[in-house]
Amino acid sequence: MIPELGHVFLVLAFVASIMQIVFWTYHINSFNELALDILKKSALLNCIFILISFLILTYSFIISDFSLLIVSNNSHTLKPLIYKISGTWGNHEGSLLLWVLILSSFTFLVSYKKTHNNGELLFSIIGVQTLILCLFLAFILLTSNPFERVSAIPIEGRGLNPLLQDPGLAFHPPMLYVGYVGLSVSFSFAVGALITGKINKEWAQQIRPWITIAWSALTMGIALGSWWAYYELGWGGWWFWDPVENASFMPWLIATALLHSIRILETRLIFINWCILLSILGFAFSLLGTFIVRSGLLTSVHSFASDPSRGIFILIILVISVGGPLILYALKSSLFREQKxxxxxLSKESALLINNLFFTTATATVLIGTLYPLxxxxxxxxxxxxxxxxxxxxxxxxxxPIILLMAIAPFFNWGKGKSKNLLKIIAILITTSLVSVITLYTIDGSSIFAIICGSLSIWLFVGVVSDLIIKFTETKIKLNKVSNLFIYISKNKIGMNIAHLGVAIFLAGVTGEQFFKTEFSGRKNIGDTFSIGNRVLEFKNFETINGPNYQSEMGIFTLHHNSKFIGYLKPEKRYYPTExxxxxxxxxxxxxxxxxxxxxxxxxxxxxxxxxxxxNPLVSWIWAGAFLMALGGVTSIIQNKKTFNNATKVSLNEI
Amino acid sequence: MNPKYRRLFIITLIICTLGIATQLILMAIRDNIVYFYTPNELINKYGINKNIKNKIRVGGLVLEDSVVKNKNFVNFTITDKKDEIRVTFDGQLPDLFREGQGIVAEGFFQNNKLVASQVLAKHDENYMPPEVADALKKNGAWKGDK
Incomplete structure (x- = not known):
């Protein structure tokens, strides 16, 4: 009975969303505050309906209700609780339910953010969000009902793919979805601007935190997925340019471009059309990613039971939600007046422009590589x-070239302003990079790419640190107390610096992992000692162990580095009888x-x-770097909010 | 920069970047594409001597009783029930590699043998690489349910 309730709530949300869309289109030309208020409240309603439905599905997984098809196909009573819960989104139907839950939550959050004072724009944003929600609810209800029952209830479930029974992967999909779906908000902002025909600096200020949230979540989601692939697949690599990885990487690249171009729009009110186009494309790539992964066009751990009709449905959603806005864009984009x-x-405008050009070109290369085989x-x-x-x-x-630019661009000034410090910085950068090139060459000159990659990392690192030092000396704070550091951070916008520092650290990790990796393989028995570099391993023992839902064969090794004991290594081969x-x-x-x-x-x-x-030298720097990038994003949201509030205060005072 | 020159600068920049990118893509596609064949397709296309310089992928079933493991490498045969290709591989086989299982091997041909640098098998008991499934269907050797 309870699962049916979940289904009912999903249908309710669907019906409600249709009514809201009708209501929205009816009022779109006769906007008033009352209509906005109704739409806001109904956004909350959708969110509650879907949340209840999602909780019911989670509950069914927790109690192992095998009368539900997806529970019996993807769960097992012996599975640890956390994987029962994460099993909710470890399958096609449940993951789509999570998708719409996040979408409706975002819609609710947008509608209740206090900083809005443009009701007409907000009205359009909620309308567009609801339209997307409605399409996805239809998709779920027509092709992928998570609450489908089975006629003969099995005693035991078929279990979850053991590869997915992993803490890294429990949080990878929600994180990635926050990123994917977060891009729908910037998409709706863009469509909203096209509908209302108005765009200003405030629009850019309001859209920026949403892009940043989506971007940060996407960064973390991709990093978690890559980390999981690294330790779980046992191939020793962390990124394989697999089409499914590319599917999440392309929206990230577009979001990165957007994150930078919105800065120009916010400050100078130019490149309006370009920003709108990028906002639309960002979400288009999210949908394309969903399509590639969900359609079963490609096989991987991500493509669950694939069904061609689902693929076609997502393609239809893609065409409607991207084609529509693009037509609107063609008709209306000439409305926007750019400032002269x-x-x-050598200005921030040029640098950001080049950034965008390169990021979109890079996206195109990934897109071609992904789709050309198809x-x-x-x-x-x-x-x-x-x-x-x-x-x-x-x-x-x-x-x-982006990395080269990334180190010096922060020292450029807006417009026609002279960029002070620039020559000094370039001198410092070139000197340190030359030193690093020579150092790297003497360590191992066999690969020119290793030298380039490593030097770029140092180039960027020095650039970021110089920027921080300049900002620091300009704020005139003494670093004699830890609390001063916080004052410094709060007084300066250093979100960008943190993110760029993350890129430098990421690059260092890539250099180590790609070019200085050592590998050994062979057949060894208990008692054998062998070494890799100056690390010595000894095969101590072999054991068979019973886990909660698997049997395991485990080798026990000791690791010594420079004759110092480091620890035990216990690689396993696990057999999951259920699966x-x-x-x-x-x-x-x-x-x-x-x-x-x-x-x-x-x-x-x-x-x-x-x-x-x-x-694998420095490999953990890869994820540390990604984490710093996301942290930089979050920092800039917090700091932006502060300055934004101050700015509104100031403008109120002026009135 | 005045607007006229700015526009010129922007357009030149875009054209150059796109031109270079296109060139890079074309070169990379020419050099780095890995074609997939079944043993039958491979022999039809390149003949018995299999004089192929590029890296390729060969997919099919691991022939029963063909797997010979030596100390450092493993030899086996891939079949599509029409033709067979010998493969030698010195790495660690995937968990689901076994006789009768559909797999894909990637590598170069040397002395009439595929020297594989990678052997792919998916982590699912029923999994069949789609290319292999298609090829087997064409040959009428498909025993699956679809």
Whole structure:
């Protein structure tokens, strides 16, 4: 009975959203405060309905209600509680329910944010959000009902894919969805601006926190996914240019471009049309990602039971929600008057423009690499795959100039203002980079790309630190107390610096992992000692262990570094009887300098076991860097809010 | 910069970037595409000597009783029930690699053997790489439900 209630609430939300859309289109040309108020309240209502429905599904997973199809297909009584809960979104139907839950929550949050004083715009934003919600609810109800019952109730469920039973992956989808769906808000802002025909600096100020939230969440979501792939798949890599990874990476690239171009719009009121186009494209890429992953067009751990009708449905949603706004854009974008602004070649405007050009070009290379195999297959049946080599030859050279620019652009001034300090900074940057090139060359001159990549990282690091130092000296605070550091942070906008520092650290990690990785593989038996670099491992023992829902074969190794004992490594091969699946659990000892990563292969007491060991220098810096990027985003939202509130106060005083 | 020059500058910049990017993409696609074949397609296209310089992927079923494990590498045969390709691989096999299972091997041909740098099998008991499933359907050797 309870699951039916969940279904009813979902239908209620769907019906409500249709009514709201009718109401919205009826009032769109005769906007009034009362209509806005009604729409705001109904946004809350949608959110509550969907939340109840989602909680009911979660509850069904927790109590293992196997009369529900998706629970019996994806859960098991022996599964730990956290994976029962995360199982709610570990399948196609449930993950879509999470998608709409996040969408309706965003709509609610937008409608209740106090800083809005443009009711007409808000009215359109909620309307567009509700339209998207309605399309997705229809999608769920028609093709992917999460509350479908089975006729014969099984005694035990079929379990969740063991690869997905993992803490990293429990939080990867919600995070990624906040990013994907967050981009719908900037999309609605853009469509709202097209509908109302008005755009101003305030519009840009209001849209920016939403882009930043979405971008930060997307960054974290992608990083979590990559981290999971690193330790769970046992391949020793962290990014494979897999189409599914690309599907989440393209919206990120567009959001990054948007995050920067909105700064120009906010300050100078130019590039209005470009920002609107990017806002639409950002969400389009989110939907394209959802389409690629959900349609079963590509196979991976992400494509659950695939069904062509679902793919077509998402394609229809994609066409409606992107085609419509693009037509509107073609008709109305000429309405927006840009300010006549002059700027130097070396100005923030130029730098941000180049940033956008490169980011969109980079997106295009990823898009082509992702879709070309599909087109070729459809076109003449040739089956090809495009691997990392393609991206190393296209994406990487396009991104390198961005890093060069990233270090110096913050020192540029807006418009025609002289950029002080610039020459000094460039001198410092070139000197340190030369030193780093020489240092890297003497360490290992075998790969020119390693030297380029490492030096870019140092170039950027020095750039960010110089910027921080200049800001610091200008604020004139002494760093004799820790509390002063907080004052400093609160007085300066350093969100950008934190994010850029994250990029530098990320690049250092990439350099270490890509170019200085060492690897050893071979067959070893108990008692054998072997080494990788100056790290010595000893195969101590082999054990069989019973986990809660799996059996495990575990090798026990000791790790010594420079004859100092570091710790035990316990790689496993797990067998999940319910799912009849085997997984490899790599053992990793991670520190600041790098990871010792060991994978246990098949074998027995007579022949020994096949073993693979990697030493991945600086690999944890990759995720630390991503985390800093997201942190930078969050910092700038908080600081932006402060200055925004101050700005409104000031403008009120002026009145 | 006055607006006229600015526009010129922007347009030049865009054209240059896009031009370079297009060039990079075309070069990368020419050099880095990995074609997928079934053993039958491969032999039809390149003949018995299999004189192929590029990296390729071959997919099919692991032939029963063909897997021979040595100390450091493993030999096996991929079949699509029409033709067979010998594969040698010195890495760690995926968890679900076993005889009769659909897999994809990627690598270069040397001495009439595919020297694989990567062997892919998916983490699902029923999983069949889609390319392999298609090829088997074409050959009439498909035993699945669809």
């Amino acid at each position: 602004v002059q700027f130097n070649l 087109f070729l297959d459809a076109f003449n049946g040739d089956k090809i795959s495009i691997g990392p080599a393609y991206y190393n030859a296209t994406f990487a050279p396009i991104m390198a 009849q699946t085997q997984t490899t659990e790599a053992a990793i000892i991670s520190n600041f300098l790098g990871d010792t990563y060991i994978v246990l292969g098949e074998g027995n007491y007579e022949t020994g076991w096949s073993i693979r060991i990697y030493f």
